Amino acid sequence: MISGTSQRPVRLGLLGCGTVGGGVVKLLTDNAKYLGMRVGAPLEIARVLVRDEKKERVPELDRKLVTTDPELVLGDDTIDVIVETMGGLEPAREWVERAIENKRSVVTANKALLAAHGPDLVERAHAAGIDLAFEGSVGGGIPIIRTLREAFASDWVRSLTGIVNGTCNFVLTRMNEAGATFDEAVKEAQNKGYAEADPELDVGGHDAAHKLVVLAMLAFGARTDSKSVPTEGIRAIEPIDHRLAKRFGYVIKHLAVGRDAGEQIELRVHPALIAQSTPLANVSGVLNAIALEGAALGPCMLSGRGAGDMPTAVSVVADVLDVARALRSGVPGLMTRGIQMQVRKVVPIDELRSRYFLRFNVENKPGVLARIALALGDAGVTVEQMVQEEAPSGVHVVMTTHQAVEKELRKALVAIAAQTFVVRPTQVIRVV
Amino acid sequence: MISGTSQRPVRLGLLGCGTVGGGVVKLLTDNAKYLGMRVGAPLEIARVLVRDEKKERVPELDRKLVTTDPELVLGDDTIDVIVETMGGLEPAREWVERAIENKRSVVTANKALLAAHGPDLVERAHAAGIDLAFEGSVGGGIPIIRTLREAFASDWVRSLTGIVNGTCNFVLTRMNEAGATFDEAVKEAQNKGYAEADPELDVGGHDAAHKLVVLAMLAFGARTDSKSVPTEGIRAIEPIDHRLAKRFGYVIKHLAVGRDAGEQIELRVHPALIAQSTPLANVSGVLNAIALEGAALGPCMLSGRGAGDMPTAVSVVADVLDVARALRSGVPGLMTRGIQMQVRKVVPIDELRSRYFLRFNVENKPGVLARIALALGDAGVTVEQMVQEEAPSGVHVVMTTHQAVEKELRKALVAIAAQTFVVRPTQVIRVV
Secondary structure (H helix, E strand, C coil): CCCCCCCCCEEEEEECCCHHHHHHHHHHHHCHHHHHHHHCCCEEEEEEECCCCCCCCCCCCCHHHEECCCHHHHCCCCCCEEEECCCCCCCHHHHHHHHHHCCCEEEECCHHHHHHHHHHHHHHHHHHCCCEECHHHCCCCCCHHHHHHHHCCCCCEEEEEEECCHHHHHHHHHHHHHCCCHHHHHHHHHHCCCCCCCCHHHHCCHHHHHHHHHHHHHHHCEECCHHHCCECCCCCCCHHHHHHHHHCCEEEEEEEEEEEECCEEEEEEEEEEEECCCHHHHCCCCEEEEEEEECCCEEEEEEEECCCHHHHHHHHHHHHHHHHHHHHCCCCCCCCCCCCCEECCECCHHHCEEEEEEEEEECCCCCHHHHHHHHHHHCCCCEEEEEEEECCCCEEEEEEECCEEHHHHHHHHHHHHCCCCEEEEEEEEEEC | CCCCCCCCCEEEEEECCCHHHHHHHHHHHHCHHHHHHHHCCCEEEEEEECCCCCCCCCCCCCHHHEECCCHHHHCCCCCCEEEECCCCCCCHHHHHHHHHHCCCEEEECCHHHHHHHHHHHHHHHHHHCCCEECHHHCCCCCCHHHHHHHHCCCCCEEEEEEECCHHHHHHHHHHHHHCCCHHHHHHHHHHCCCCCCCCHHHHCCHHHHHHHHHHHHHHHCEECCHHHCCECCCCCCCHHHHHHHHHCCEEEEEEEEEEEECCEEEEEEEEEEEECCCHHHHCCCCEEEEEEEECCCEEEEEEEECCCHHHHHHHHHHHHHHHHHHHHCCCCCCCCCCCCCEECCECCHHHCEEEEEEEEEECCCCCHHHHHHHHHHHCCCCEEEEEEEECCCCEEEEEEECCEEHHHHHHHHHHHHCCCCEEEEEEEEEEC
């Protein structure tokens, strides 16, 4: 019964048919024969839910399958797998939960949904004995979820460091390479379709925080949510910071960082200086990358297109294949079996130990540097390297520090900010 | 029956317990509980075949299980999965074939075996309805096999470019960064345990060719063997080539290259100049990396430790988990289902179109450059950039060319070699 494709089709109900959903329809159509052989049964698009029935769709889509009535998908007992590419929290959560309740396997690319309800959905899926697959939710076409779930099965992830937001990486790359301002780079990203009209979700770091929560669930077995992740965006980065970072041998990237710190875990999203020689420093433009450090495996990095219709669609269809094959082989639910999650406290950002890049814009007069150094010294912060250069007003005193506790550093910066010689607020960027 | 671990154990027969096999024993022991939950049944090491019973082994190994008699593993009907980490062609081939015949699933990390008999073994496994997993055979801990098999299921691999031999990459890195000679760098690699006493399998490019054949099977569905792969090692690369490559903006790496060329496929292993700005150029030391170009996915790269006991062991144990879970769920054999392979002709290296780095060591007298340029021009080879610098004897005329057909270039080089002004044989390195 298993070999060949004589089995009855696996019927797919698609929720959403935008850029990613359209790509899924295209790939399912183009590769129907091969996928059918791999699954052991044909994959059949049974119904496609959209918001606007009149909107143009990919030519591969059979318009007769399109509906605006969710009941025709969710209420159809002949549908085996729900493929959710609509995005957003509601009604996606309600519909995915209903699908799980009705014992349908689910494939989703919805990072917001998973960041808010991931562990709960995984547990519901496990209890219902169905599969919940979500490779498309993080890193577009990069097979990071699969790698964490399967390849690392006998290893422990010590840390992960990711460039997981293509918009941020594009903006920072253009600022660094073309000397663009933040606003110019964002406009360019919008013109190229890499940034939304309202870019806040991306450049504010929130999208990266969602993805970090999903990664932390698999890498560290952590039940958490994006509200617990200290999150900073890239709005505060100025062209001069890129230039000075380069002078010190660094590149500025927007990073999602996770680390197993024993009882607690470290999770944080912020711009950071990373050494030019590290592999992540060379991940440019809209590319994403995730560097993992396994206890046994050592360093491992995956990179590729982190967004876009086709890369994400490839990930969704790979999930559909897994889920459909498990279903027709009579063994749904293996994907989440044995995955354990527990609430883990996130290290408060105040307690972080890190190195820092500091740029002070101060008056150019004797004694200023001494007073900065004194304030830092009082807080136990020691300077690693320092340069001073003229600013439009006064001078820039720029330095990197040795490891310091963030709380202590902030105390010193508050003390310095109170001084009359400060021309503009001090720039602080962590060094990873 | 599926959930929980109340099922009878999955019994593993290990063939080999050297560095990788020892790592497998350690990981299976350390992660027994978690792996048992994921599989739905405990994993039990039933028997371990070794060549030398007296040799010291990892402390996790129960010495009572050790035997030198292959019959006690291969002839034991209670063993469910054979885990082969002994390496080499024979008797590995014979034993793996026998295991498949007896309907035991097999996990192997043996690239030489797969390069010689991969497609045949995959077909035997498929016919027997059991799984054959081999993540450990290429790229150590890098999940490249899994990625090609599963993540790319709905995509086509247009090309792959890999640094798949850690010894070569270490030697080239040391030559490039520390200015070492080939012999010095090989000695250093041997001292660090990165190279064998006889390094020919690695530095001759043969190991990389084995791995390329395995990758080509999954990426291009190609039935081929390493004899069909034009293969060059790194012995001919001199320190001066690294310095000159750098001057042109390149790095020299030893690459395995595969490309879907329609009817034929391009497969080749050789040192090559790659642009300093490409991600592969920054993969240093013993690290491996494989860059893929998917039709839908676009560029994607995986990097990590390509060898070593623990990284490879992590891959082997990930395979054991997959195979054991499929077995206890009653669905062995899904892994290879639908994977199609056909004999594909490899483009002869003569017909390759490539750019080239050429270093002529010639007498320093008027007219020499003109005669070189003339010979190249006659063969339709045009120069992209050129520098000339003093050599210990005569001068080095160094250039990169635009795209040319290899056969034509070789003709020109034969013509030039016949000239009396040539001091030493010309260095030719392809530019990728």
